Amino acid sequence: MLKTPSSMIPFNKPYLTGKETTYISKAVQSGKISGNGAYTHLCQLYFQKQYQFLKTLLTTSCSDALEMSAILLNIQPRDEVIVPSYTFVSTANAFVREGAKIVFCDSRSDHPGLDESILEELITPRTKAIVPVHYAGVASDMDAIMDVAARHNVAVIEDAAHAVDAYYIDRGGRRKRLGGIGDLGTFSFHETKNIIAGEGGLLIINRDSFTERAEIIWEKGTNRAAFFRGEVDKYGWVDIGSSFLPSEIVSAFLWAQLENLEKIQAKRISLWHHYNDALADWAKHQGIQLPIIPPYATVNGHMFYLVCESLEQRQQLQQHLKSKDIQAVTHYISLHSSPYFKAKHDGRELKETDRYSDCLLRLPMFYTLTETQQQYIIDALHSFN
Amino acid sequence: MLKTPSSMIPFNKPYLTGKETTYISKAVQSGKISGNGAYTHLCQLYFQKQYQFLKTLLTTSCSDALEMSAILLNIQPRDEVIVPSYTFVSTANAFVREGAKIVFCDSRSDHPGLDESILEELITPRTKAIVPVHYAGVASDMDAIMDVAARHNVAVIEDAAHAVDAYYIDRGGRRKRLGGIGDLGTFSFHETKNIIAGEGGLLIINRDSFTERAEIIWEKGTNRAAFFRGEVDKYGWVDIGSSFLPSEIVSAFLWAQLENLEKIQAKRISLWHHYNDALADWAKHQGIQLPIIPPYATVNGHMFYLVCESLEQRQQLQQHLKSKDIQAVTHYISLHSSPYFKAKHDGRELKETDRYSDCLLRLPMFYTLTETQQQYIIDALHSFN
Numbered sequence: 011m012l013k014t015p016s017s018m019i020p021f022n023k024p025y026l027t028g029k030e031t032t033y034i035s036k037a038v039q040s041g042k043i044s045g046n047g048a049y050t051h052l053c054q055l056y057f058q059k060q061y062q063f064l065k066t067l068l069t070t071s072c073s074d075a076l077e078m079s080a081i082l083l084n085i086q087p088r089d090e091v092i093v094p095s096y097t098f099v100s101t102a103n104a105f106v107r108e109g110a111k112i113v114f115c116d117s118r119s120d121h122p123g124l125d126e127s128i129l130e131e132l133i134t135p136r137t138k139a140i141v142p143v144h145y146a147g148v149a150s151d152m153d154a155i156m157d158v159a160a161r162h163n164v165a166v167i168e169d170a171a172h173a174v175d176a177y178y179i180d181r182g183g184r185r186k187r188l189g190g191i192g193d194l195g196t197f198s199f200h201e202t203k204n205i206i207a208g209e210g211g212l213l214i215i216n217r218d219s220f221t222e223r224a225e226i227i228w229e230k231g232t233n234r235a236a237f238f239r240g241e242v243d244k245y246g247w248v249d250i251g252s253s254f255l256p257s258e259i260v261s262a263f264l265w266a267q268l269e270n271l272e273k274i275q276a277k278r279i280s281l282w283h284h285y286n287d288a289l290a291d292w293a294k295h296q297g298i299q300l301p302i303i304p305p306y307a308t309v310n311g312h313m314f315y316l317v318c319e320s321l322e323q324r325q326q327l328q329q330h331l332k333s334k335d336i337q338a339v340t341h342y343i344s345l346h347s348s349p350y351f352k353a354k355h356d357g358r359e360l361k362e363t364d365r366y367s368d369c370l371l372r373l374p375m376f377y378t379l380t381e382t383q384q385q386y387i388i389d390a391l392h393s394f395n
Numbered sequence: 396m397l398k399t400p401s402s403m404i405p406f407n408k409p410y411l412t413g414k415e416t417t418y419i420s421k422a423v424q425s426g427k428i429s430g431n432g433a434y435t436h437l438c439q440l441y442f443q444k445q446y447q448f449l450k451t452l453l454t455t456s457c458s459d460a461l462e463m464s465a466i467l468l469n470i471q472p473r474d475e476v477i478v479p480s481y482t483f484v485s486t487a488n489a490f491v492r493e494g495a496k497i498v499f500c501d502s503r504s505d506h507p508g509l510d511e512s513i514l515e516e517l518i519t520p521r522t523k524a525i526v527p528v529h530y531a532g533v534a535s536d537m538d539a540i541m542d543v544a545a546r547h548n549v550a551v552i553e554d555a556a557h558a559v560d561a562y563y564i565d566r567g568g569r570r571k572r573l574g575g576i577g578d579l580g581t582f583s584f585h586e587t588k589n590i591i592a593g594e595g596g597l598l599i600i601n602r603d604s605f606t607e608r609a610e611i612i613w614e615k616g617t618n619r620a621a622f623f624r625g626e627v628d629k630y631g632w633v634d635i636g637s638s639f640l641p642s643e644i645v646s647a648f649l650w651a652q653l654e655n656l657e658k659i660q661a662k663r664i665s666l667w668h669h670y671n672d673a674l675a676d677w678a679k680h681q682g683i684q685l686p687i688i689p690p691y692a693t694v695n696g697h698m699f700y701l702v703c704e705s706l707e708q709r710q711q712l713q714q715h716l717k718s719k720d721i722q723a724v725t726h727y728i729s730l731h732s733s734p735y736f737k738a739k740h741d742g743r744e745l746k747e748t749d750r751y752s753d754c755l756l757r758l759p760m761f762y763t764l765t766e767t768q769q770q771y772i773i774d775a776l777h778s779f780n
Contacts, residue, residue, distance in 0.1 A: 026423045031416040034648075038411045043593035044586040070455040070594075071638035073615060087472075099632040103616050106635050107492075201429040208428035208642025209455075230458060231488050231735065247484040247733035250491050253456035257593025263419075263644055348632035350616065 018335040019387065024201045025377035027270045033262035045255030046235065049262040056268050057212065061187050065215040067228050068264070070256045072171045072198035072211035076104030078254055079167045079194045079213065081227050082220050085110045089138040094124040095346040095363040097143045101169050102345055110138070114346040114355065117362040120302040121145065122370070125362065126154040133158070139165040144173035144188050147310035148303055152178045152191045166192035173197070174204050175275050176310035189214045204278060204312055205267040207260045227251040274377050278311025281379060285314045288388045296394070298323075314373045315341070321368040327394055328371055334390040338371050403720045404772065409586045410762035412655045418647035430640030431620065434647040441653050442597065446572050450600040452613050453649070455641045457556045457583035457596035461489030463639055464552045464579045464598065466612050467605050470495045474523040479509040480731040480748040482528045486554050487730055495523070499731040499740065502747040505687040506530065507755070510747065511539040518543070524550040529558035529573050532695035533688055537563045537576045551577035558582070559589050560660050561695035574599045589663060589697055590652040592645045612636040659762050663696025666764060670699045673773045681779070683708075699758045700726070706753040712779055713756055719775040723756050
């Protein structure tokens with residue numbers, strides 16, 4: 011993160027529940043701190059039981075979980091993968107590493123998530139996967155996306171980096187956990203997320219056909235996990251793979267966070283709603299758009315953002331907040347116009363992507379943000395003219 | 396690791412210096428636990444100053460450092476990479492991920508490191524890199540390897556996973572740090588290594604031409620590091636890459652270990668020499684080979700191994716030690732005959748590799764191994780008939 015003077019209200023502040031170092035000490039005393047140990051299992055079981063995911067594997071980052079997805083799908087050079095342009099580089103880079111051609115999709119006009127209504131026209135016989143990003147923890151329209159994917163026999167990988175504890179409400183009114191709907195899904199536990207491990211991620215496997223190979227890829231291409239369960243006599247090199255699994259030090263830290271997930275979520279969601287209620291009139295008056303939550307989505311308190319009318323207005327607002335010692339931050343620069351991709355892009359204008367790139371501003375949002383601090387931020391916004 | 400009953404002397408036991416959790420708490424209190432923070436810098440500077448490496452980057456594993464090497468060298472499908480067959484899967488898999496064809500090299504008859512005398516005949520116009528592995532922290536013959544590489548314009552990546560604090564003594568009598576001789580080098584901080592972070596690694600960059608791009612690949616393909624140094628105005632996607640950098644939680648842990656490197660090394664090296672002295676006559680009598688340290692190599696106390704006369708003898712010896720509650724463990728299974736590679740191998744017999752695969756046995760070696768325990772192990776070996 012950007013450095014902030016101590017007087018400033020930072021954009022983010024990692025929250026320590028108090029048990030992290032206790033659990034790390036326990037892991038070390040157990041004599042096992044490499045990956046796939048007791049705390050890794052606890053974390054994975056948490057998501058398998060509480061979230062009812064078929065199978066989950068902790069990773070060193072959400073980027074790594076996305077890379078595992080690309081390997082599991084056997085992405086080959088010249089295969090095409092559809093990704094929103096308004097996202098973090100890893101959403102695209104994980105597939106670029108396997109040689110994929112990235113086809114960028116514009117965002118919705120009411121939300122930075124990908125615009126599912128244009129998906130169909132982006133699909134070609136070479137399309138292998140669609141990667142919706144649940145921006146700010148707000149669901150993409152999964153029924154629509156899964157429907158397009160099914161009709162074209164294309165896989166869906168949910169980039170749910172922001173979307174722990176968030177839901178999609180399907181056409182039948184059923185609440186479904188984000189990350190658990192596509193063929194595969196990924197979470198991030200980066201320090202800016204709701205629950206954290208510094209760097210860390212989770213691969214969510216929603217299809218039986220992927221479970222066995224996922225574990226092999228995760229264990230550096232070996233069948234070590236099956237060996238330690240007594241399923242094979244000796245273990246060796248059976249597939250490609252990498253060291254995707256995190257240290258028990260990281261898993262022990264994450265476990266302390268998971269134990270407090272409900273408490274953390276309650277606070278963050280309440281902060282989100284307070285921003286949303288207190289800023290509604292002001293935003294309307296300023297021509298600023300507050301987050302729009304579609305009827306099929308829920309609020310998980312990951313992020314509160316404003317969409318300004320123009321780049322100029324955003325710059326003025328950010329400067330205004332800075333003058334009051336409040337750190338508000340912009341977000342992604344359109345990937346389709348990045349130095350790496352510019353020349354590779356097919357030339358389509360991605361209007362909404364560029365608009366969010368220019369106009370979106372994120373307000374401070376973290377567990378220990380006090381009522382007084384939040385009121386100070388709201389007052390500072392109200393004083394912007 | 397294998398599970399050991401509490402009465403057993405385990406093969407390995409991670410050592411906690413006492414400061415690890417203090418530093419982790421400090422990292423969390425600083426508000427910065429994602430990668431590339433204060434402890435990451437401390438660790439990297441340690442290796443740049445104490446080891447005089449040009450540039451180093453902490454990674455989530457040695458596998459990841461090897462993958463970064465493959466990306467830095469622009470390894471393409473059908474490029475050939477020469478790797479010993481007696482090594483961990485990651486030495487090969489990191490290059491397989493980029494599409495490389497692996498050409499396996501046999502081990503030396505006196506040492507599991509690659510046999511540099513046969514390198515030349517393995518080189519073809521497609522050879523892009525040679526990856527010597529400094530097995531057990533004992534140097535490969537780097538002058539010979541660098542000479543072959545230079546003549547054929549091939550890169551050298553030292554897999555120094557075992558070889559922290561180990562040296563190569565060149566033909567001019569100069570001591571050179573392992574990892575710092577090839578174009579690139581890698582360390583591992585896996586829990587079985589001399590200094591540990593559970594899972595973790597280091598990429599060592601020995602050529603100016605790689606430093607800038609390495610940092611970009613490490614930071615997920617972005618120029619974020621340059622941005623935070625004020626070298627560019629904004630940061631974005633400029634290259635392929637991944638999330639190779641570890642959490643500050645991991646770096647803080649590693650820093651506590653690095654502060655104690657000398658103390659740890661003194662103890663491990665003394666354990667090594669005590670095994671070597673106490674077992675010399677017994678080994679000769681049994682037809683068992685103790686480690687041979689070539690005149691150009693040093694002992695870093697990473698591992699003490701025995702090479703038995705036969706698979707049968709090794710099984711008997713391992714069983715004998717087990718009956719005395721001592722955990723001695725075998726090591727790699729030849730990669731060229733692994734399920735993944737068997738059909739891809741060119742059919743050459745790799746006699747020495749297979750011999751180490753069948754006959755090598757590793758004795759318990761860890762910082763807190765007591766004099767009494769070591770004597771007990773030595774006595775147990777002496778009672779083997």
